[in-house]
Amino acid sequence: MIAATRRSPIARLSASLGASVETEAGWEIAAHYGDEAAERALLRDLVAVADVTPRGKIDLRGEIDGGVLTAAGEVLTARMWDGWALLLTEPGGEEAVLDRADAAAGPRAMATDVTHLFAGLALAGPKLEDALARLTSWDPSTLAPGSATGASIGDVRAVLVRRDIGIPVLEAYVATEFARYAWETVLGVVRRLGGGPAGWRALRAEGWS
Amino acid sequence: MSGRLPARPGEAIDRGRPLTIDFEGRRAPAFEGDTVGSALAAAGVTITGRSFKYHRPRGLMCMTGACPNCLMQIDGIPNVRSCTEPVREGMRVERQNAWPSVDRDVHGVLDSFSFMMPPGFYYKVFQRPRWAWSKVEPIIRKQAGLGKVPRTEDHEPREVVNLHADVAVIGGGLAGLAAAAEAAAAGASTVLLEQRREAGGRALGSADDVDRARLVAEAEASGARILLGTAAFGVFDGPVVAAVGGGGLQRIRARHLVFATGAVEQPAVFPNNDLPGVMLSSAVELLVNRFRVLPGRRAVVLTSNQDGYRAARTLRDAGADVFVVDLRAGAGSADGLRVIPGSTILSAKGRRGVTAVSVGAPGSATGQSIPCDLVVLAGFSAPSTNLLAMTGAKLGFDDDAQAFLPVELPPDVHAVGAVAGARTVQGAIAQGRLAGLEAAAAVGQEPPGAAGRMEVLRAQAAERGDPVVLPPEVATGEGKQFACLCMDVTSKELKAAAAEGFDSMELLKRYTTVSMGPCQGKACMLSAQRLCARAAGSSFAETRPTTARPPWTPVELGALAGWRRTPRKETTIHDLHADSGATFMWAGDWRRPHHFATPEQEVEAVRHRVGVIDVSTLGKFRVKGPEAVELLERLYPNRFGDLAVGRVRYGAMLNDEGVILDDGAVCRVGDDEFFVTVTTGNTAALERWITWWLADWRLDVRVLNVTGAFAALNLAGPDSRKVMSVLTDADVSSEAVKYMSASSFEVAGVPSLVLRIGFVGELGYEIHFPSMYGEHVWRAVMEAGRPFGIVPFGLEAQRVLRLEKQHILVGQDTDAESDPFEVGLGWMVKADKPDFLGRRALEDLAEAGPKERLVGFTCDPSWLPPEGASVVHEGVWVGRVTSARRSAAARSVVGLAWVPAGWAEDDTEIEIQFGGAHAKAKVALKPFYDPEGARLRS
DSSP, rough: OOOOOOTTTHHHHHHHTTTTTEEETTEEEEEESSOOHHHHHHHSSSSEEEEETTSSSEEEESSSSHHHHHHSSSSEEEEEEETTEEEEHHHHHHHHHHHHHHHHOOOTTTEETTTEEEEEEEEEEEEHHHHTTTTTTSSSGGSSSTTTEEEETTTEEEEEEEEEEESSSEEEEEEEEEEEHHHHHHHHHHHHHTOOOOOOOOHHHHHHH | OOOOOOTTOSSSEEEEEEEEEEEETTTEEETTTTTTHHHHHHOOOOOOOOTTOOOOEEEEOOOOSSTTEEEEEEEEEEEEEEETOOOOOOEEEEOOOOOOTTBBBBGGGGGGGGGGTTTTTHHHSOOOSSHHHHHHHHHHHHHHHOOOOOSSSSSSEEEEEEEEEEEEEEBBBBBHHHHHEEEHHTOOOOOOEEESSBBGGGGGGGSOOOHHHHHHHHHHHHEEEEEEEEEEEETTTTTEEEEETEEEEEEEEEEEEOOOEEEEEEEOOOOTTTSSSSEEHHHHHHIIIIOOOOOEEEEEEEEESHHHHHHHHHHHHOOOOOEEEEESOOOOOOOOOOOEOOOEEEEEEEESEEEEEEESSTOOOEEEEEEEEEEEESOOOOOOHHHHHTOOOEEEETTTTTEEEEEETTTTTTEOGGGGGGHHHHHHHHHHHHHHHHHHHHOOOOOTTHHHHHHHHHHHHHHSSOOOOOOOOOOOOOOOOOOEETTTHHHHHHHHHHHOOOOOHHHHHHHHOOTTTTTTTTHHHHHHHHHHHHHHHHHHHOOOOOOSSOSSSSSOOHHHSSSSSOOOOTTTHHHHHHHHTTTEEEEETTEEEEEESSSHHHHHHHHEEEEEEEEEESSSEEEEETHHHHHHHHHHHSOTTTTOTEEEEEEEEEEETTTTTEEEEEEEEEEEEEEEEGGHHHHHHHHHHHHHHHHHHHOOOEEEOGGEEEEEEEEEETTHHHHHHHHSSOOTTTTOOTBBBBEEEEETTTEEEEOOOOOTTSEEEEEEGGGGHHHHHHHHHHHHGGGGGOOOOOHHHHHHHHTTTTOTTTTOOOOOTTOOTTTOOOGOOTTTTTTOHHHHHHHHHHHOOSSSEEEEEOOOOTTOOOOOEEETTTEEEEEEEEEEETTTTTTTEEEEEEGGGGGGGOEEEEEEEETTTEEEEEOOOOOOOTTTTTHHHH
16 A cells, blocks of 8 residues: 555646645645746745645634643734634644644644545735735734734635745645645736745745744 | 827826727727827827717717717727726727728718607517518617627636735825825725726826825835726725726625726707717816817817816817806906806807807807817816715705705715815815825724824815806707717707606606617706706706616626636546546536446346445434434434444434425434435535534534535445455345444545435345545445446436436435325324424324325326426326336336326326327336345345
């Protein structure tokens, strides 16, 4: 039997763009698209999109107190509202976070591993606002770095997480079944603005984690 | 009229950058900065098109895109406003709506037969005999019209861009620039939309560019986002301002809207007022001062205010011979100009262009003839209130302005400049600055000292200017007097329509089509309102304009469509299906394999060996919490409190009327946790349904839609257990993994939840596993199944297989009235349970008994009844077919149909009809295949 490997639904589309695949935490990830320096330049000067589906993702519902979030450990917390939070980790980190969150959650909260429920796209670069203007009617200026909301992107629902790592970043988590459509749509907009795809290496080199 | 005037500061053209355009096969020179209209005017082209109905020659009139006279086919795109379209090297320009050419249009003969074509003539003639209209209509459509839409789809899709701001200023004239500059300088995020490619509005044509240049610089320095070439065409709820520009559609959402949409200069109505050479003063000033083209050598200017004198001076200074005809009796000679006071233009003369006008006192029968090649109409304007009115602003008649002006504005909406009645430059600018400051303050950006400044500005903004004097509604001379240039509607026709009873603006518009053409009333509303009032015996003040509706400016359908986005759902195994040659179909939002080989081959494999279908599309919910059982007991008529952990139960959700909403499997995976599947197409609706009831019931339970988190495969067929045993180390015997059980074990090394259920009626396993392992597990299953002849199967085979078992598809076999008793699911209704959704309705239904029943039927395979075919009895419709397929197992057509309840007996004969075809069929209440379910349970 072939070893079980997790593959983003976008993997085939990335491969067609020349993605070089590496394995990390049981995931195939698009490390780069042939020129990491060029991808970094896009991130710094224009806008690029990366497939960050392999991120670990834990959904917390119900009565979520600070104790649960603290217990979850080092995660990026997308707090949608009082009764809903999405905890984001590095690839493969979801099991440990789930265990900790589950233990701390208590009976009136539910922690679920939703790593496979959402595909993730990271849009980053100074032209992020221009890209979003073409992808959503939601006003991105209402979302401060570090906060999250639910809104549509490319006409599909998404969890949007705003970050600032020196360059503006928006992580969009869409239902897995929409992943390929969302990637094509977002990449189409990014390309019209002069940007393109970026791999994990470039993204991490710019400070993303 | 040809050639260019000497260069002057502030001209729009760059003489150092000459261009050439292709004008109907000829090379026409132009300069960078020209519009097509200005370049053609410089080249001596006076006839820019032919009119819509009578094919009369028309020439440049407005130079602002506000009239229909210069619509041309440019690079294949019809109806481009050539007066505002910038030139590009090599662009192909053709005039339109003429044959064989605009200069020699044989359809011009229609002008002599206009008496046969009054408004609405097509409602009255050619209607008898009935076939006549079908013959005549294409001819009329061909004669009357605009450009030709290209057949080929050779244009790039347009972008849709969403913008957000504190303040949006619509209109980049002086008032708009002032508003944007103040709002942005105060710290409010501000966007300004200007339809032209330069800001400045009416001041663009002015010889004195000081105010415009200063305000443009101020607005640019303020940080306002200035979108030139962006025309707002509608205001929608939100409010959302929709605009075209920047290559597509712009949707602007702002907390405050400042309307600085100005006013549109209007033509006067007199005989032959449409001749080439009759122009508006704003157009003349633009041509002379910006494009350096002299539109006529001998000009007559009709006016009643300083706009006309300014235009007259502009022409005179450029070398033209100018007469001013002033409507005001007291007007005297000014600045050395020759003035004829107390007069108007009684008529214009000419065939292919104006050659003379008759000037006299209003209402007089004869007048003084003045030879001329240019008639300038100056100072008669209609405020552009349409966009403002779309916000809900109320308009009222203003005697001084002789126009309808805003008298009541919605909160957060401002009107400034000419649209608000300002008739002086300084008054308009003050209004703009005041609105900018007020809007900024309202969003929390009030600069220091703003209150004092606003006080001063309020006083300045109150300055309105001289009262407006309009020309007579009609003149007395001979010739057509056009009220609506777009649709060729004359004053006489409006009068006739009013006499027929169409005596309000709304009725006149619909009957005569006045204001319904490309200009959407910009160049005719003033005339039409006044003529309507005259014809109806009312006053102008009583004759309100028609309801303002989008689009205020023309919009390409492509811009409204934007990029063609069709969100689609695909499973994580989609690529492998494509690799296998699957033919895909839409199933709701999903792309699913319809078949791989042939459906018949796939059915055969499942019935005799093993097959696998990707059912990842099934809706899936995680339900967890101390009151999870209680939630399910209320949502379903089934009982779930007694469902053991590790067991599965089939259930159907009902609405409060007892109607079946959905069906699926409910698996108990823990004491207080369930895994629930629902049908593919209902997932989102059911998520809303459950969430809504959960909020109402306030149960201690959480529900999460985990549809995409799990891929799912249905491995089915007599050999499916053998394949499973290759895929897992777990014991998959019938004792270990019983029918209707839910077991957790690894499949192909991936943690999975395996349900022993079978929609297709064979021994089967529904394997749910984390979706990103989709390709891995699918490959593993195919590899494990190869020795057993496994095949992938698609939806079509699944439909045949389930129909052989009489398994219903909710939504396909049921409708908005189907209850469990009618479809044979009465067994699941547990009347002894506490309350559940639909209970009361079901009690009534149970008492009354079903009127219809969903039953199986078989018929001869020579004809396959389509879904929706009628079930008839003695020629009367009594039911319908919901599903039917040819079945190899049953050696016949098998299907499901609604029939009267009394007919729900085995072997009852029914007749099925569709179109001309019909067939005898027999009711069959038991499944056509394995009726006892032995294979399923094996």
